[in-house]
Amino acid sequence: MFQGLTFEPFALPPEAEALRSEVREFLADSLDASVLPNSDFNAGDSAEFSRALGKKGWIGITWPKIYGGLEKSFFERYVITEELLAAGAPVGCHWIADRQTGPLFLKFGTEKQRQEFLPQIIRGECFFSIGMSEPDTGSDLASIKSTAMKTEGGWVLNGSKIWTSYAHTNHYMVALVRTEPASENRHAGMSQFIVDLGNENVSVTGIKNLSGEEDFNQVFFDDVFIPDDMVVGKPGNGWEQVISELGYERSGPERFLSAFRVLVEFSREISEDADAYQLALLGRLMAHLVTLRRMSISVAGMLEQGDMPITEAALIKDLGNTYERLVPEVVRLANLKNPSSRFIDTLNQCILHAPSFTLRGGTREILKGVIARGLGLR
Amino acid sequence: MNEQQRLIKESLDRLLSDLCSKTTIDKAEKGEFPGELWHALADTGLVLAGLPEDLGGAGGDLADSLFVVREAAKFAAPVPLAEHFLAAVLWSGRGETVREGIMTFAEGDFRLSDNDQLSGTAPAVAFGRWSDTVTLIATRNNEDFLCGVPISEFRVEEANNIAGEPRDALSINLVLNKSQYLGGEPIKRKAYLIGAATRVALMAGALESILEMSVVYSTERVQFGKPIAKFQAIQQQLATMAGEVAASLRAAQSLETKFESMTELEVAIGKSRVGEAVGICTDIAHQVHGAMGYTMEHSLNQRTRRLWAWREEYGSEQEWEIAIGQFFSGNASEKLWDQVTFLN
Ligand SMILES: Cc1cc2nc3c(=O)[nH]c(=O)nc-3n(C[C@H](O)[C@H](O)[C@H](O)COP(=O)(O)OP(=O)(O)OC[C@H]3O[C@@H](n4cnc5c(N)ncnc54)[C@H](O)[C@@H]3O)c2cc1C
Numbered sequence: 001m002f003q004g005l006t007f008e009p010f011a012l013p014p015e016a017e018a019l020r021s022e023v024r025e026f027l028a029d030s031l032d033a034s035v036l037p038n039s040d041f042n043a044g045d046s047a048e049f050s051r052a053l054g055k056k057g058w059i060g061i062t063w064p065k066i067y068g069g070l071e072k073s074f075f076e077r078y079v080i081t082e083e084l085l086a087a088g089a090p091v092g093c094h095w096i097a098d099r100q101t102g103p104l105f106l107k108f109g110t111e112k113q114r115q116e117f118l119p120q121i122i123r124g125e126c127f128f129s130i131g132m133s134e135p136d137t138g139s140d141l142a143s144i145k146s147t148a149m150k151t152e153g154g155w156v157l158n159g160s161k162i163w164t165s166y167a168h169t170n171h172y173m174v175a176l177v178r179t180e181p182a183s184e185n186r187h188a189g190m191s192q193f194i195v196d197l198g199n200e201n202v203s204v205t206g207i208k209n210l211s212g213e214e215d216f217n218q219v220f221f222d223d224v225f226i227p228d229d230m231v232v233g234k235p236g237n238g239w240e241q242v243i244s245e246l247g248y249e250r251s252g253p254e255r256f257l258s259a260f261r262v263l264v265e266f267s268r269e270i271s272e273d274a275d276a277y278q279l280a281l282l283g284r285l286m287a288h289l290v291t292l293r294r295m296s297i298s299v300a301g302m303l304e305q306g307d308m309p310i311t312e313a314a315l316i317k318d319l320g321n322t323y324e325r326l327v328p329e330v331v332r333l334a335n336l337k338n339p340s341s342r343f344i345d346t347l348n349q350c351i352l353h354a355p356s357f358t359l360r361g362g363t364r365e366i367l368k369g370v371i372a373r374g375l376g377l378r
Numbered sequence: 379m380n381e382q383q384r385l386i387k388e389s390l391d392r393l394l395s396d397l398c399s400k401t402t403i404d405k406a407e408k409g410e411f412p413g414e415l416w417h418a419l420a421d422t423g424l425v426l427a428g429l430p431e432d433l434g435g436a437g438g439d440l441a442d443s444l445f446v447v448r449e450a451a452k453f454a455a456p457v458p459l460a461e462h463f464l465a466a467v468l469w470s471g472r473g474e475t476v477r478e479g480i481m482t483f484a485e486g487d488f489r490l491s492d493n494d495q496l497s498g499t500a501p502a503v504a505f506g507r508w509s510d511t512v513t514l515i516a517t518r519n520n521e522d523f524l525c526g527v528p529i530s531e532f533r534v535e536e537a538n539n540i541a542g543e544p545r546d547a548l549s550i551n552l553v554l555n556k557s558q559y560l561g562g563e564p565i566k567r568k569a570y571l572i573g574a575a576t577r578v579a580l581m582a583g584a585l586e587s588i589l590e591m592s593v594v595y596s597t598e599r600v601q602f603g604k605p606i607a608k609f610q611a612i613q614q615q616l617a618t619m620a621g622e623v624a625a626s627l628r629a630a631q632s633l634e635t636k637f638e639s640m641t642e643l644e645v646a647i648g649k650s651r652v653g654e655a656v657g658i659c660t661d662i663a664h665q666v667h668g669a670m671g672y673t674m675e676h677s678l679n680q681r682t683r684r685l686w687a688w689r690e691e692y693g694s695e696q697e698w699e700i701a702i703g704q705f706f707s708g709n710a711s712e713k714l715w716d717q718v719t720f721l722n
Contacts, residue, residue: 004586005620007628008379009635011722020719086715260715267707267714279703280696286706287651287699290721291629297722298628319621371620372613375593 005315005374009294010301016075023083026056036345037088039260040353042165042215042360045092047127053084054124059098063106067118078300082253082293088261092166092215097121099252100245101128101174104192108233108241113194117172131161131175131195131219132242139366142186142239146177146221148193155179155231157193157224163360167204167217173197175221176238190238194230195221211352244308249361251299251313256292256320258357259327262350263289265343266331278334285330288323292316311374318367324357382438383445386427390446393418394453400677406456407542411508416457416480425459426476429466434476440467441634444579448630451583454680456543458482458505460576465513468524468569472560477526479510484548485573485692488516490523490559499549502691506546507534515566516559522566525559527552541683571645574692575633578648581656581688582630584681588663589623591678592616596666612666619662622655643705644721646698653695656685 030052031037038044053059058080063069084091102121105114120126137143146159161167161175173195180189195202201224206214233241263285270278295316302309328350336343358364372378379387397415406412419425428443429435443463450459458480465481486500496516506512509529516523527550535547593616596607606612629648636644660682664671671678689695706714 004589004627005624007624009628009631082719086718264712264714270707274703274707276700279707280699281703282707283646283699283702283704284650284654284695286702286718287647287654288625290647290718291625291632291651293718294632294722295625295628315617315621315624318617319625322621365614368614368617369610371617375616375620377593377596377607377613377616 003374003376005312005371007295007298007312008301010075010298012075012079012297013073016073016079019072019076020079020083022056023058023080024087026052027083027087027089031087031089035090036342036349037261038346038349038353039085039088040258040350040357041085041091041095041254042356043092043211043213043349043353044088044090045166045169045215046090047093047124047169049090050094050124050127052124053094054122057122059094059124060102060118060122063102063118063122067114068122069118074300074304075297078253078297082257085253085257086260093127093169094121094124095254096130096165096170097126097128100130100248103248104174104232104241104245107244108192108237110229112229113232117194126172127166127170129164129167129170129173129197129219131164131173133163134160135162135218139363141176141242142182142190144176144178144190146175148177148179148191148226150179151225154225154227155193157195157221157226159221161219161221163207163216164204164219165216165360167197167219168206168214170197173219174232176242179235179238187239189236190242191235192232192238192241193226194232195224195226199224201225209353210355211349243310246310246362247299247303247308247313249313250317250367251296251303251309253293253296255317255361256289256296256323258324258353259350260289261346262327262331265340265346266334269336269339269343270334275335278336281330281334285323285327288326292320292323296320311370314362314367314370314374317361318364318371321358321364321367325354328354382442386424386442386446387449389422390424390449393422393424394450394455398453398455400680403454403456403677403680404674407538412456415455419457419459425462426466428463429470429476433470433474435466435470440637443467444575444630444634444637447576448579448583448634451580451684452587454584454587454677454684458509460573460580461504461509464569464572464576465511465526467572468513468565469526472524472563474560477511480505480508481511481513481526482506482509482529483569483573484512484514485570486514486548488514488525488550490516490518490525490554492518494554494556494559495551496525496527496554496559497551499547501547502537502539502545503548505544506532506548507536507544512548515569517566518561521561522564523559523561524563524565525554527554527558539687541680541687543684543687567642570692571640571642574645574649574698575637575640577688577692578630578633578645578652581652581685582626584685584688585623585626585652585655585659588659588678588681588685589616589619591681592619592663592666595671599668606666615662615666619659622658626652626655642701646701646705647721649693650695650698650702653689653698656689660685 148155179191423436426435431437461482484500488498
């Protein structure tokens, strides 16, 4: 029987809206006006900013109080994340730890790991990278070749990870590696490890992206010793654990807001005197944005109810990433007479970052495959 | 979907599966009014779902009415549910009892003179010839008057849209009696907004239905020794369509839940977003169905032709996009986000 995908309306509760005003006040005070805001979560980082956010209690806000969290709802987390992105805040440092490393530890980590890492993450003092992709492994994640061999009291890690965002500034990486040779069951025999990026046997080399920034890296492991207590969850259970992060990883506002500052600058350009064509371009993009946001809030509602909406999250990411790429393509055709340099810079930054939107976190094609499975086609 | 809507959906599905076959729709497109279908819908109260009981409605929430319109569109039901509802909402909104019989709404240009002479035309009135009364808005000195006039008083020039739905040209020149009109409230724009909202509901329903048809067809049609659903190119297209349909449904639900406080902006967002999805989804649905979908014999076209017609009614995407653009550009740009977050 055919099952469509629906996103039942959820309204943000009043406490989430109340928090929104607080976040705005904080942002008004703490953003550096000399930096051009960018809504791409991968396009700016400031440890100082993340620490200030941590002081407010706005990292790991849904986590249990015993670790320093506030046990707030996913709606409140949603509001914080969308406010940060819309303002173009430099969120790169804490983003991954807040979004998925913390939830991973809560679900699969040991009590010791939770006690050690969650409070630091919450304070905005401990940042994590994702270690999945490798030089020969992108979409086909099960094909990873990095290995960890059991040794006395721990594991010895060898191999390399690539495209690792902020590995040069973050403290740790959660790396998915093979702990048993590949077998008939491709998804068996993988494990997740907490790797200290400061370890002397770990080296990190920056890679320049299209805009010339070095925010992702290649990371090399050369006989890196990982103590037993840095294994996340059960050895061999890595695949299941990685998959469990996807609902968080794919449904949030960072999947459709990356180009938002372009809209801000565009509306500024046409605020005095807009022709019908320009208004229609803005209107079309805003209609998409409002609808995507509502769908993403619906997923926050599903998460709040304890569901893990993997297909819905893939659908939002695909639809949202397509939209993010559409924004600069539409806005550039607006026929602005005398665009300001601020507008041009914002648009160009977006154009240079745009190819990554439909790659990172699962490519467009992979997401559509997940949706097709949800439709019962495969 | 709440409990009330689940019940509505159940009885609607049952009724339409019985009485709204492909043949019923074909006959309607050839000019035969599907009386049995309409009367069954009327007998169960579904045609007045959501309207206040004390004014002759079936009770419930106005959101339910748009929900009925959306669900019925999955079956391409060739009856004036949307127009009947639009007319009923306008009358009941003024505290008037809903009229007997089939109502339609004439979006057009009508004037009411000082001596109550109603004159004017409407170019494409949905199901005009099959209605009993026509609701319309006439103006006199910038004041709107809600008028209800028997169809027999109009000159009717029959015409159809590309989906074979009656869209008749109506004209009138008639002195009304006082019981036939009601002034005192600006209502013309409101009627246009509700009209557009019904198109959003209709399109969202039909879109959901062509997604289902396409998914099912792709699992049944075999080429190169396997169901075409197994080809990645087909899967990717259907996944794209699923995204557009999910967005459309979400947009339609927004209008339903906010019906009582529906704003110009909300309608504009719905109509432009869902209208845009129509082009993408009908393209994919037809591609997946191959030549079979390009025939009158297959029922896909009963939905796709309606979608192409409905997206043009009550303003194309561009008309509404300009309205949205006006709303957002008028604000200082730093307020842009602020404005977005007001729209829960
Ligand atoms: C800015 C940025 C930051 C990133 N940060 C991180 C990070 O911090 N940590 C990390 O681990 N990774 C990171 N990545 C890597 C990201 O996860 C990969 O780019 C992604 O998984 C795709 O892998 P790939 O680039 O090797 O492309 P490939 O998998 O080689 O794909 C190339 C093309 O082939 C298509 N393709 C592949 N397989 C199929 C298939 N089965 N069917 C149809 N088409 C297919 C893809 O869709 C794509 O279009 C980052 C990437 C970017 C761009």
